[in-house]
Amino acid sequence: MNTGSDKKELILDSAIELFNRWGYAKTSVDEIARAAHIAKSTIYYYFPSKENLFIAAIEEKAEEFFNKLTTAIEAAEKFEDKLSCFLSLPITCIFQNMPLLANAMQQIPPDYFTSLLIKRNEYRQRMNNLLAEIMNYGKKQGIINEKINSEHFSEMINDWFIMGDYWNEGDNKNRILKRLERDHVLMVQLLLYGILKRDTAKPRTRKKVNKRKIQ
Amino acid sequence: MNTGSDKKELILDSAIELFNRWGYAKTSVDEIARAAHIAKSTIYYYFPSKENLFIAAIEEKAEEFFNKLTTAIEAAEKFEDKLSCFLSLPITCIFQNMPLLANAMQQIPPDYFTSLLIKRNEYRQRMNNLLAEIMNYGKKQGIINEKINSEHFSEMINDWFIMGDYWNEGDNKNRILKRLERDHVLMVQLLLYGILKRDTAKPRTRKKVNKRKIQ
Amino acid sequence: MNTGSDKKELILDSAIELFNRWGYAKTSVDEIARAAHIAKSTIYYYFPSKENLFIAAIEEKAEEFFNKLTTAIEAAEKFEDKLSCFLSLPITCIFQNMPLLANAMQQIPPDYFTSLLIKRNEYRQRMNNLLAEIMNYGKKQGIINEKINSEHFSEMINDWFIMGDYWNEGDNKNRILKRLERDHVLMVQLLLYGILKRDTAKPRTRKKVNKRKIQ
Amino acid sequence: MNTGSDKKELILDSAIELFNRWGYAKTSVDEIARAAHIAKSTIYYYFPSKENLFIAAIEEKAEEFFNKLTTAIEAAEKFEDKLSCFLSLPITCIFQNMPLLANAMQQIPPDYFTSLLIKRNEYRQRMNNLLAEIMNYGKKQGIINEKINSEHFSEMINDWFIMGDYWNEGDNKNRILKRLERDHVLMVQLLLYGILKRDTAKPRTRKKVNKRKIQ
DNA sequence: TATGAATGAGTCTTCATTCAT
DNA sequence: TATGAATGAAGACTCATTCAT
Missing domain, CATH: 1.10.357 (Tetracycline Repressor; domain 2)
Incomplete structure (x- = not known):
């Protein structure tokens, strides 16, 4: 699921894990970026908003x-x-x-x-x-x-x-x-x-x- | 339910309503104060913390x-x-x-x-x-x-x-x-x-x- | 020094102890009142301000x-x-x-x-x-x-x-x-x-x- | 000392000046931001906390x-x-x-x-x-x-x-x-x-x- | 494609002080 | 004399989002 260097998939994986653990409100975009080992802005390159990322997850x-x-x-x-x-x-x-x-x-x-x-x-x-x-x-x-x-x-x-x-x-x-x-x-x-x-x-x-x- | 000048009850009422509508994380102490028509610090006079107020509610x-x-x-x-x-x-x-x-x-x-x-x-x-x-x-x-x-x-x-x-x-x-x-x-x-x-x-x-x- | 029920002296004693321990900025009037077992407003009855109390101490x-x-x-x-x-x-x-x-x-x-x-x-x-x-x-x-x-x-x-x-x-x-x-x-x-x-x-x-x- | 657009240096300069003038407790992060002509959050981008900024200064x-x-x-x-x-x-x-x-x-x-x-x-x-x-x-x-x-x-x-x-x-x-x-x-x-x-x-x-x- | 830098709006909380009683 | 109640202003810190590169 996380094959290749596909950053979008990486973000999604981290997001799923963190949203699962802490829920929507208590998971910050910063944390997701940190977990995915990418820059926070990269998330915004792939997903227009936190809300959108949540839906994708x-x-x-x-x-x-x-x-x-x-x-x-x-x-x-x-x-x-x-x-x-x-x-x-x-x-x-x-x-x-x-x-x-x-x-x-x-x-x-x-x-x-x-x-x-x-x-x-x-x-x-x-x-x-x-x-x-x-x-x-x-x-x-x-x-x-x-x-x-x-x-x-x-x-x-x-x-x-x-x-x-x-x-x-x-x-x-x-x-x-x-x-x-x-x-x-x-x-x-x-x-x-x-x-x-x-x-x-x-x-x-x-x-x-x-x-x-x-x- | 909101009789007399009992501000504690007032706060609790507003808190119950707002926590009910928006949940814990998405309800701010500011909003509760505004809804109860009192100063935010008054909430902290009666309840030591947001968490505590939530439990009381x-x-x-x-x-x-x-x-x-x-x-x-x-x-x-x-x-x-x-x-x-x-x-x-x-x-x-x-x-x-x-x-x-x-x-x-x-x-x-x-x-x-x-x-x-x-x-x-x-x-x-x-x-x-x-x-x-x-x-x-x-x-x-x-x-x-x-x-x-x-x-x-x-x-x-x-x-x-x-x-x-x-x-x-x-x-x-x-x-x-x-x-x-x-x-x-x-x-x-x-x-x-x-x-x-x-x-x-x-x-x-x-x-x-x-x-x-x-x- | 703390003879009788003289509340002013009580306040002063507590203030001295707390200002000594924590310094001016980090000692709150609340704490002094709590330490002296009196109401916070009582301090303001005897001393016009925190500053003034500090000087008195x-x-x-x-x-x-x-x-x-x-x-x-x-x-x-x-x-x-x-x-x-x-x-x-x-x-x-x-x-x-x-x-x-x-x-x-x-x-x-x-x-x-x-x-x-x-x-x-x-x-x-x-x-x-x-x-x-x-x-x-x-x-x-x-x-x-x-x-x-x-x-x-x-x-x-x-x-x-x-x-x-x-x-x-x-x-x-x-x-x-x-x-x-x-x-x-x-x-x-x-x-x-x-x-x-x-x-x-x-x-x-x-x-x-x-x-x-x-x- | 404040050459270039290096905001971190700018923050540090303002912090040093203000901490010097008012001490730790009486200097607010707001004031430092105002003095450095930047947003308060920018300070938190460079320094994890006020304490940390003080130590850096x-x-x-x-x-x-x-x-x-x-x-x-x-x-x-x-x-x-x-x-x-x-x-x-x-x-x-x-x-x-x-x-x-x-x-x-x-x-x-x-x-x-x-x-x-x-x-x-x-x-x-x-x-x-x-x-x-x-x-x-x-x-x-x-x-x-x-x-x-x-x-x-x-x-x-x-x-x-x-x-x-x-x-x-x-x-x-x-x-x-x-x-x-x-x-x-x-x-x-x-x-x-x-x-x-x-x-x-x-x-x-x-x-x-x-x-x-x-x- | 990817990101470092920057920020405005907001979060909870503290606190010196006032006031009616 | 003494106090419970109430508050405005300020405090440190967070966070989703934007933007230039």
């Missing part, structure tokens, strides 16, 4: 991540395994690239520059599409409970596990709160199916599920 | 949150409702106090000052205790599947939903990766119980569950 | 010093002992009250406020007078080499040992440089041959020198 | 001083003239670079940063060595009173004239006080009788004394 890691993810999902044959990939890989990857990818995919903090928000939406969309495909696959195989609205499920998984774009939506607090409530009801149901004893579970929760209605 | 909101949460959980009678509270309130609350509480309870980014890390651990501990109590309640009622290791479940819920202290643990990457894998397997199982059709699900997943062994 | 110690010095000189009978007192006590005293008295009596740094300069001149004058008296005493006893100009000698001793008011004299650099040259010539002569008359000196002082033993 | 002047001093001492042939150089040049030089060199060579005030203390020790060592050489020279010529312990004499001259490292020695007050007493006894003896052997002294120095005339 994210893109590099994100592309790497999506490649891994799609490959793994395609390689898996069973529905459960595909779902398993989808749930585990992001966590592993984000763990290895914290907080770079966290900044890219999550919404904390909500104040970031526009170019980052655009990237975020792009990545979320790609995640949604991947999960939608997996769900379709499960449906085709006839193993998914029809009561589960799979689009809604995809959305929710993204929102809970990779954290949602709640913070994008500006002032429309009520809408978000409603969605949060809807999501958590579904999440509780999912968890209950898992942790409740079969026979006890059914009667108790059916009632509740009916009352609150799965959409 | 977090504490105020965290206390508020824990009060709401414990009250709600105690008020709920059924196990499912208690669990529901535990899962929904943090999200709602964190949504309303992003990134203030996110900073306090989550581990992103990993570069923060010591005093914040201490707070984080305290809050995580309190969350763990609350969930443990709920699980105990469920057990006493005999409605929890004995195959679920409830301690492990608590841990996982905290790690996934409120995000774990992965980043505390220094260099020991392998250990963390193992735990991540363990967690996601459990999570997949929980989800599958929820979304798979009853009859199809059982035979298919039992196998897998047995193979990987629930702890 | 100096005065207290200076008065103490001059009392000691005159008492000791009067108590000494022989010329040599009087001179000895004059040379040793300031050093001892300044050592014990560094840099408080150093600030007061020396000219380092030259930028201090007017009130301090006034005090300096006053103290230098008193030192000069004391030395002049001693020299007169020596002359009356007929043991001082007539070739030594005793006024000039007094001046020089003060300038070299207690450091002079060179820095008072503003721009007139040439004049000062001439005086410095004159002084050092005299100093070298003193070091080489001393101030005592050859014939008088021998019998009188040999005794004493033998008693105290030159190493 | 001292070094420049100290080197200048030691060059002058050694040259002058070597040029002088007679013992008396060498001693004369040693005693006069520091004073003249320090006068012209007060309090810059005073800070570097003396121990007032005692609260300074470590890097300055290191410099102080270095300079004191160099002064001691120079004086030791001069005394050796005098001994070889057989004109120094054997009763004078020349090492002790060197120490004392440095302590009294250039002011000693009393303040380095921590708490050991008694030891220092004893040394002060010892020193002043020697000083009185020197003033009274001088360091030259009686018989050698007379013919050699009378000439010189007559030439320069005691006032």
